[in-house]
Amino acid sequence: MNPYRMKIQSALMLLPALLLLTFVAACGGAEAPAEQAQPAAAQPASGGAPAAAAQPTAMPASQDQPSGDVVDESQLPTDKIILGLITPIDDTVVPWLGGVDFVYQHSPFMEYLVQLDPYTSEWIPMLAKSWEMNATGDVWTFELEQGIQFHRDFGEFTAADVEHSFKLTCQKGTRASYKGGICNVDHVDILDPYNIQVHMVKPSAEYLFYAAESAGNMIYSKAQCDQAGGFDDAENVASEGCTNAYYEALAGTGPYQYDGREEEVHVDYSLAFPDGHWRHDPVYPEMRNTWVLEESTRLAQFRAEETHMTEVNRDLGDKLEAEEAGKFKIIPSNGPAQQTAFRFGGMFYGDAENYDPDFPVTAPGEIGIKVRKALNKAVDRETFKEELYKGRVWDSKVHAFHPTLTPWNPKWDEDWEEEYGYDLEASKQLLAEAGYPEGFKITVPMYPFPGAPELPQIAQFMQLAWAEIGVELELRDEDRAAVVARRRNKSNHETALATTPSFKAVEAQIMLFNTPKEDGGVVFMYETAELQELYHQLQVTVDPAEREKVLFQIGDIKFYHHEWIPLFWVPIETIVNTNYICEWPFPGWEGGDLGSNELIEGPPC
Amino acid sequence: MQRYIIMRILQAILVLVVVSVIAFALGHAGGNPLDAILPDDADATVRADLEEFWGINKPLHEQYFTYVWNAVRGDFGHSFKYPRFTVSELIADRFMATIQLAGAGILVAVVIGLPVGVLTATYRDTIFDWTGKVVALLGQSLPVFWLGIVLMWIFAVQLDWFPTSGKGGIRNLVLPAIAIGWFQVAAMLRLVRSSMLDVLDSEYVKLARIKGLPERKIIWKHCLRNAAIAPLTYFAITLGSLMVGSVSIETVFQWPGLGFLLFNAARSSDYALLQGIMLTFTTIYIVANLLVDIAYAYLDPRIRYT
Numbered sequence: 085m086n087p088y089r090m091k092i093q094s095a096l097m098l099l100p101a102l103l104l105l106t107f108v109a110a111c112g113g114a115e116a117p118a119e120q121a122q123p124a125a126a127q128p129a130s131g132g133a134p135a136a137a138a139q140p141t142a143m144p145a146s147q148d149q150p151s152g153d154v155v156d157e158s159q160l161p162t163d164k165i166i167l168g169l170i171t172p173i174d175d176t177v178v179p180w181l182g183g184v185d186f187v188y189q190h191s192p193f194m195e196y197l198v199q200l201d202p203y204t205s206e207w208i209p210m211l212a213k214s215w216e217m218n219a220t221g222d223v224w225t226f227e228l229e230q231g232i233q234f235h236r237d238f239g240e241f242t243a244a245d246v247e248h249s250f251k252l253t254c255q256k257g258t259r260a261s262y263k264g265g266i267c268n269v270d271h272v273d274i275l276d277p278y279n280i281q282v283h284m285v286k287p288s289a290e291y292l293f294y295a296a297e298s299a300g301n302m303i304y305s306k307a308q309c310d311q312a313g314g315f316d317d318a319e320n321v322a323s324e325g326c327t328n329a330y331y332e333a334l335a336g337t338g339p340y341q342y343d344g345r346e347e348e349v350h351v352d353y354s355l356a357f358p359d360g361h362w363r364h365d366p367v368y369p370e371m372r373n374t375w376v377l378e379e380s381t382r383l384a385q386f387r388a389e390e391t392h393m394t395e396v397n398r399d400l401g402d403k404l405e406a407e408e409a410g411k412f413k414i415i416p417s418n419g420p421a422q423q424t425a426f427r428f429g430g431m432f433y434g435d436a437e438n439y440d441p442d443f444p445v446t447a448p449g450e451i452g453i454k455v456r457k458a459l460n461k462a463v464d465r466e467t468f469k470e471e472l473y474k475g476r477v478w479d480s481k482v483h484a485f486h487p488t489l490t491p492w493n494p495k496w497d498e499d500w501e502e503e504y505g506y507d508l509e510a511s512k513q514l515l516a517e518a519g520y521p522e523g524f525k526i527t528v529p530m531y532p533f534p535g536a537p538e539l540p541q542i543a544q545f546m547q548l549a550w551a552e553i554g555v556e557l558e559l560r561d562e563d564r565a566a567v568v569a570r571r572r573n574k575s576n577h578e579t580a581l582a583t584t585p586s587f588k589a590v591e592a593q594i595m596l597f598n599t600p601k602e603d604g605g606v607v608f609m610y611e612t613a614e615l616q617e618l619y620h621q622l623q624v625t626v627d628p629a630e631r632e633k634v635l636f637q638i639g640d641i642k643f644y645h646h647e648w649i650p651l652f653w654v655p656i657e658t659i660v661n662t663n664y665i666c667e668w669p670f671p672g673w674e675g676g677d678l679g680s681n682e683l684i685e686g687p688p689c
Numbered sequence: 690m691q692r693y694i695i696m697r698i699l700q701a702i703l704v705l706v707v708v709s710v711i712a713f714a715l716g717h718a719g720g721n722p723l724d725a726i727l728p729d730d731a732d733a734t735v736r737a738d739l740e741e742f743w744g745i746n747k748p749l750h751e752q753y754f755t756y757v758w759n760a761v762r763g764d765f766g767h768s769f770k771y772p773r774f775t776v777s778e779l780i781a782d783r784f785m786a787t788i789q790l791a792g793a794g795i796l797v798a799v800v801i802g803l804p805v806g807v808l809t810a811t812y813r814d815t816i817f818d819w820t821g822k823v824v825a826l827l828g829q830s831l832p833v834f835w836l837g838i839v840l841m842w843i844f845a846v847q848l849d850w851f852p853t854s855g856k857g858g859i860r861n862l863v864l865p866a867i868a869i870g871w872f873q874v875a876a877m878l879r880l881v882r883s884s885m886l887d888v889l890d891s892e893y894v895k896l897a898r899i900k901g902l903p904e905r906k907i908i909w910k911h912c913l914r915n916a917a918i919a920p921l922t923y924f925a926i927t928l929g930s931l932m933v934g935s936v937s938i939e940t941v942f943q944w945p946g947l948g949f950l951l952f953n954a955a956r957s958s959d960y961a962l963l964q965g966i967m968l969t970f971t972t973i974y975i976v977a978n979l980l981v982d983i984a985y986a987y988l989d990p991r992i993r994y995t
Contacts, residue, residue, distance in 0.1 A: 173957060176771070257738050331773060347771065348953050349855070349945055376854070377956075378941055380838045384853040387846045565958045568724040 160686050161663055164370035168382045168391030169678065171348060171375035178330050179300055180258040187300040189373055191679035192353045192366075193235070194302040194336035197226055197246070197295040202669040202680040205419035205488060205587075207292045210363075211241060211303055211337065221287030221626035224295075228278045235341040235356045236333060238305040242277040248306035248315065250282075256320045264604045265294035265592060266301050289626045293589035298673050305335045339366050339682040350374045367686040379537075392664035397537060398474050401659045413662050416476065417672025419488070420653035422536065422584040423480050426546055427648040428456075428526075429576030433612040434600060438574040444524050446577070451518050456646035457503065458514035462553045463649060464506045468545055472538055477652035482643045483609075484585075484593030486653065491632040496643050503644065511553050523554025526580045529562040542582035542651070574608055587653070587673050594619055594638060598647075610647035662689050690986060697982050701975045705968070709760070712967040713753050716960030721745065723769075724958070743767065743961070756964070765965035770957040776965035779950060784969075786856060787946035790869060790939065791931035793862050797870030798877045798927065803920070805874075806881025810889060811908055821878060828875025834937040837868035841941070854943040865942040869935060873927050877920060884916035891915075922981050929977035932970065 172189070179187065199210040212226040232241040253260050254267035268288055273281040284291065295301055309315055313325025322330075334342050339361040340353035353371040376382045379396055386394040386404075393415075396404070404412040430446040432439045441448050444455045469475055480486075481496050481504070515521060528543050540559075547557040557580070570576040585593065598615045599605035618638050625631045641647075656672050666689035670680045723736055723745070740746040743766070744755060759766060765776035774782075809821030841864060845853040851860050888894060889912060897907050935948035943949070947966055954962035 171953075176773075257735060259735065263735075346945065348949065349943060376943055377952075381841070381854050381941055381943060384838075384841045384846050388849065388853050390853055563718075563958070565721060565724040569721055572724065 159688065160368065162392075163368065164372055165368040165664060165684060165686075166372045166374060166391045166393075167678070167681075168374050168376060168385050168394035170382075170395055171377040177334050177342065177345060177351075178327060179302060180253055180255065180260045187297060187302075188678045189351050190300075190302055190336070191297065191338070192340035192371055192373075192681045193334070193338040193342045193356065195338050196297050196302055197228075198292050199296060200298060200419075200671040200673050200679075202671050202683060203418055205671045205673060207296065210296075211246075212295075215292070217289065217291070217626065219626070221289045221624070222284045224282045224284070224288075224291050225275075226280050226282070226295075228280070229362070230278050232337050232362055233357075234305040234307070234337055235335040236308075238307045238335045241303065241305075241337055243272075243274040243280040244277070245303055245306045246280055247272045247274060248309065249301070249303045251315055251317075251320075252304055252309075252322055253301055255315075255322055260300060262294055262299040262301075262592065264595070265291075266299055268294075287624050287626055289631065290589040290591045293592060297679055298588060303337065304330070308335050337362075339364060340371055348375055361682070364682045366682040367684060371681060386659070386661070389661060389663075393658050393660040393668070395656070395658055398472075398476065398657065401657055402474065404659055411662055413660055415658050415660055415665075415668050417656040417670050417677070419655065419672045420478060420486065420587045421656045421672040421677055422586050422654045423483070424477075424536075424538070424542060424582070424584050424651040424654055425480065425483065425648050426542060426651070427581055427583050427607075427609050429571070429579040429581070430574075431610045431647070432574055432608055433610075434616055435574065435608075435611060440577045443578050444518065444520050445526065445580075447518075453645055454514045454518040455520065456648075458511045458518065458553065459550060459555065460504045460646050460649055461507050461511040461514065462555075463546070463549050463651075465651065466506070469652060472541055472545070473652060473654065476657070477654050480650045480653045482639050483597060483648055483650065484588075484590045485635075485639050485642075486587065489587070490590045490639075491635050493636050493639055496639065499643075503646070504650070508552055515553055515555075521554075523550075523556065525556045525558060525578075526550075527558045527560055527578060528580050528582070529567045530559050531562055531564040531567060536584040539582040539584065546580070546582070546649070571607065584654070590635065591622060594622070598638075598642075610642070610645070612641070615641060663687060693986055694983055697979055701979050704975055705971060708971040709757060709964075709968060710753070712964045712971075713756060716964050717749065743769065760965075760968065765968075766961045768954075768959055768962045770954060770959040770962065776962050779962060780947065780965055780969055783945060783947045783950045786944060787932050787935050787939070787948060789862070790865055790935060790944055790946055791928055793866030794870035794873060794931045795924065795927055797866050798873035801870075802874040802877025803881055806878040806920075807885055807908060807913055807916075809878065810882045810885030813886065821882065825875040825878050828871050828878070831871070832937075833868055833872060833934065834941050836871055837865065837938050837941040840864045840868055854941075856943075856945055865938050865944055868942070869931055869938045872934075873931065876927070877923070880920050880923060881916060884919050885912055888912045888916045922984060925977040925981045925984075929974040932973050 169188075177189075179190065196210050197212040198207050198215070200206070201208045209229075211229055211232065213229050215224060215226045217224050226246070228241070228243060228246070230240075233239070234241060234245075250267075250269055250272060254263065254269070260266065265288065268285050268291075270283045270285045273283065275281060282291070288294070293299060308329055309322060309326040312329035313323030315322050315326060333344075336342070339356060341356035343352040343354050345351040351373045353373075355366065355369045357365075374385070374391060376385065379400075382391070382394045383396055383400060385391045386396075401414050405414050428445045430440050430443060431452075433448065440446055444452070445459070446452055447455065465479070469477060469479075481500060484490075485492065485496075512521075515523065528547075530540055530543060543557070543559055547559060550557060567576070567581070570579075585597070594615075595604045597605070597607045597609040598611060599619050600608070600611055600616060603616065603619060605611065615638065618634055618641075622631065622634045622638065625634050656670075656677055658668070658678070660668065664686065665684055666687060667683075667685040668680070669683050670678055723739055737746070744752060747755070756766070763777055765780070768774055768776050768779055771779060805821050805824065809818045812818055841853050844850045844864060851863050853864075855861055894907060894912060897911055898904075902911075932947070935944075935946055936951055937948070938944065939946045939948035940952045947969065951963065951966045951970075954960075954966065
């Protein structure tokens with residue numbers, strides 16, 4: 085045999101051995117310990133306990149915000165904290181070109197008139213020191229903070245910036261979310277540079293929701309826009325120069341300033357006020373939000389310490405936390421972020437033109453109620469809660485109503501077991517009484533929805549649960565746009581859908597889900613003439629006691645008519661590397677989902 | 690020859706037209722993109738303004754002909770998802786990243802596939818040959834996204850040799866290039882092996898051995914030079930395949946190329962962007978095939994259009 089051939093042969097024989105060694109080296113030591121530690125995340129209490137309702141009326145004067153602890157920067161493991169986040173659907177720095185979905189990328193550098201307390205999810209001052217609603221709910225007066233500076237030397241924040249911000253968000257062609265609420269502004273009176281009055285078109289008792297991060301209504305620098313071409317009042321549109329200036333270097337008043345972005349990849353920020361921010365100084369001088377849609381890639385980045393926090397499913401989060409005791413920690417939001425549920429199409433009782441009385445779920449009067457009650461009582465929520473959410477969710481009982489958000493009727497807790505408690509026999513009995521002892525079929529359109537990976541599992545769970553009472557669910561893959569179009573056209577009869585509306589002001593929720601188009605409705609989940617009338621009453625009722633009465637009436641209809649299958653209030657869960665992040669209080673509300681970045685605490689933990 | 694080339698170009702144009710129809714139909718099958726990109730409470734005037742701006746309020750056939758007329762002038766319209774940019778700007782911006790990845794994938798295919806192909810043919814029916822066949826089998830059967838995740842897990846997370854993802858220096862390119870090139874390694878290996886086996890059985894190789902030429906010279910100079918014709922023509926098609934096949938790997942590795950852009954466009958029902966990228970991919974593939982056909986026609990005088 086020639087020597088050359090022998091050399092090659094030896095080298096090739098080593099190749100499999102080398103590959104094997106590489107694989108062993110790579111996988112060795114990566115296994116989790118056999119016993120899984122209990123996750124450190126706070127276990128949410130059982131929902132439904134009534135709590136003092138926060139009334140959005142006259143508010144106290146400005147609260148002092150806690151200032152950041154003095155941290156020795158040399159102790160920090162890095163200058164730049166990197167958050168590995170799920171790619172938002174809209175990814176633009178100019179908010180009026182996208183929905184509220186992406187607003188958390190503005191949290192580090194933009195501020196609002198009011199903010200959500202990251203610990204309690206209640207309204208607390210931000211750029212407005214205090215506020216007051218008049219007796220009729222159509223004029224809001226805000227006293228603004230003084231001496232707040234915009235980034236990049238765009239001057240001091242004043243009332244003119246607030247007025248300018250309303251114009252930007254409500255300009256022609258805006259794609260901003262909650263336009264109906266944000267732009268319910270007739271005009272703004274600038275009383276002086278630090279006091280403004282917002283005159284509403286119609287009363288707005290929950291206006292604070294629309295003046296905060298929850299609706300994405302952020303405050304822009306008028307000077308920055310004016311320097312680049314200004315706002316065209318005649319056309320009601322920002323000039324191209326102004327829009328471009330914001331695109332390039334949007335200036336805010338937050339602790340960080342915006343440094344730039346690579347679309348769909350990352351957004352960079354750096355400390356805006358090295359001498360101290362007026363509210364709170366961040367620990368890390370630089371920050372980056374990275375967008376990654378693939379969960380496996382987010383996990384790899386996190387494990388390789390390329391990111392210091394990420395979002396993964398609950399099983400993976402638990403495994404990571406158990407794997408290296410103390411190194412990884414689950415941090416949930418302090419409040420709920422989403423309400424998971426299963427809702428039906430076609431319940432347009434207030435709309436004779438589109439209403440379909442022949443389908444069991446949407447049948448009029450007692451028959452429809454009995455069918456929906458039967459479907460509710462066939463759902464074993466406790467098993468679902470443990471299997472899908474590891475028990476780390478709150479019970480949800482009425483759409484849009486939450487004890488910390490609205491007046492809470494204790495009757496809903498008392499009657500919960502009778503109306504919604506798991507009881508298969510009672511469920512079958514109800515279906516028989518309604519005239520459907522053999523069950524029926526419902527179609528469920530399925531599509532991926534970023535931020536809610538559990539939706540397909542919810543549909544599959546319902547499929548199994550309802551099979552027990554003879555109700556067949558046909559799961560059908562569809563494009564989201566097609567499903568949304570059918571919903572808009574009210575042609576989604578005989579369907580049901582797993583859904584996750586976000587935690588938001590109750591009036592806004594009722595408008596979106598329970599009113600017709602002319603009142604701002606878009607979901608048309610359960611639309612009746614009675615609900616519409618009550619919604620109109622709610623809009624003009626600002627007295628807290630009267631408002632509670634109307635809300636209870638609305639809640640009773642929603643609860644006792646079984647408008648949907650309520651499941652849980654769900655917090656956002658993040659997992660952090662404690663070498664970089666010790667604590668991070670954030671509220672979990674829409675818009676404020678992953679905000680309060682300046683409150684991230686670094687080591688030593 | 691001239692007739693052959695003209696006919697092939699006409700066929701390529703016909704394929705492009707068919708693909709443009711399919712891309713247009715598929716793009717619209719997903720429904721109105723405004724349903725996906727507008728917030729739920731967007732009012733009717735905003736919707737109407739945007740429909741007017743993007744021309745989606747016109748009849749479908751009118752939209753199609755406008756689209757084709759603009760496309761032949763290189764104007765694919767405005768992106769829905771990135772309203773500040775035209776589709777052409779976005780494609781131009783991401784094109785080089787995909788070329789870079791595809792080029793690196795070819796390099797991987799050549800550097801591994803070629804020598805291993807030669808060796809498996811030279812040492813036919815030995816352990817090397819069997820190992821090569823297993824590599825080829827795995828290469829052609831493993832899903833690229835799975836391979837990408839496994840490579841990322843071993844070499845970035847556990848061994849910390851490379852970054853997990855993103856675009857940066859040469860280290861960022863290694864893992865996605867291996868993942869995307871692995872299928873082509875297998876293809877190249879099989880092609881080289883089969884060509885080499887043909888050549889190794891030829892009379893002139895036997896003569897060279899009788900003349901006492903060193904085995905290394907026979908294999909790597911005389912045999913490989915003759916056996917390399919088929920793999921070389923395969924390069925052009927490989928480049929096209931790698932670019933078109935970049936969607937999953939670019940998404941897994943957060944590589945900001947055309948595949949990644951296509952994925953995000955699909956997520957947002959941005960059909961202007963989807964159509965633009967699909968047509969770009971199709972054009973690349975068709976041009977690559979056309980060049981190969983023309984090259985064959987020059988190399989082999991027997992190939993003519995009949």
